[in-house]
Amino acid sequence: MLGASIKKLFFGQRSLLNRRRYRHHNSGSGPILMDNVQRRRALAQFVDKAEVTVFDRQSSRTHFRWGPWVAGGQMLMWINFADFYWRYSMDKDEETGELHLSPAWKRACTAGIALVAGLAVGGGVLHYISRTMARMQIIDGGQMVRLETYKISGSGTRTKVVPIAGMFSRDKLYTGEGPNGVSRAKTSQYSIYASRKSSFAYIMSRSGYFRDPKAFDILFHRAVAPGKK
Template structure:
């Protein structure tokens, strides 16, 4: 009887040791415990067609000012380019007189102004296009529907991506603020649609998140997947 009890204790201790090892880091690979947590987080979407996990809670014309800002920037820099082309002057070191700069120099300066206008205006529109208005988990947790704003400032557009491929370099849950997602010096949360994505989608931390902790379990990656 004592021998049987001792054998059971040894087997139990050995099984516990295996489980503890299973939940530890193995090189740079994933943690097995994360997979367990992920399955539990995904269970909330089982047998549900659509679950809204994030909503910016703003109108679909929230960025209607965007095209005006981009257009204003372009107009301003075009005026700069025109000014540089017409009136850019050089000073003669010997006589001290001013004269119109060579055409190549004026053209280069004007071109830099035009490129700056395109960069600033295009950057504003690109930022708007990456802002998420709503994020929904669909197909029982298999896919994610992202609604992003149109650069026209009117309405949204939709993209569907696999949930398994999405990841974020940042943690959403901070434990601060009324919803637990407030982050000092940053009002945004970024998430990538896949390993091949060069640009992140942007969410406002002031928006409504269904479950910030589950968000991190599903999408936060301490080690960012390689692009292949």
């Protein structure tokens, strides 16, 4: 009986040794190791393939050709506002109640704010187009990723190749909702970064084609950018 109790104490399911192993597994290294194993398994499907399309927006390559017109229209509108403020901005004399042209510095500041607003809105439209992804392919046996984004002209796309190891997203793609399992109620967009040094994310449409959303999350979903703790 004494021998059986000692054996259970040191080697049973709730033994001291197993408790130590459990604590080590949950100390941080266990989940990280499992993540690395899952990523290696997910990448294995690309080893013998030259290129695999993992995302396609499935829209025309001239989908955003309205963009330059919208940006130009915004700029023209705000330029007119700036011209109006410069020419006709008035102040009221507190003593006489008469209106008179505002001082030049005041009119210049107001007109300048209008110009900055026009640049911000128009530039924002073009920037959104340039960060919107048309297609994403894993190439070179799973080592690199080819990103195809729209040109700011709205006609055609441009291509950039980045290492797959540096790509990450803090957003989770698979939600289990919608016909493809990637729908989200509050937004139709999914954001992904080309590297931890990227200031701006690339934008994907959740209504597009995703080859394998669950594998996509295994490869790219991270709470912290690669190389950061």
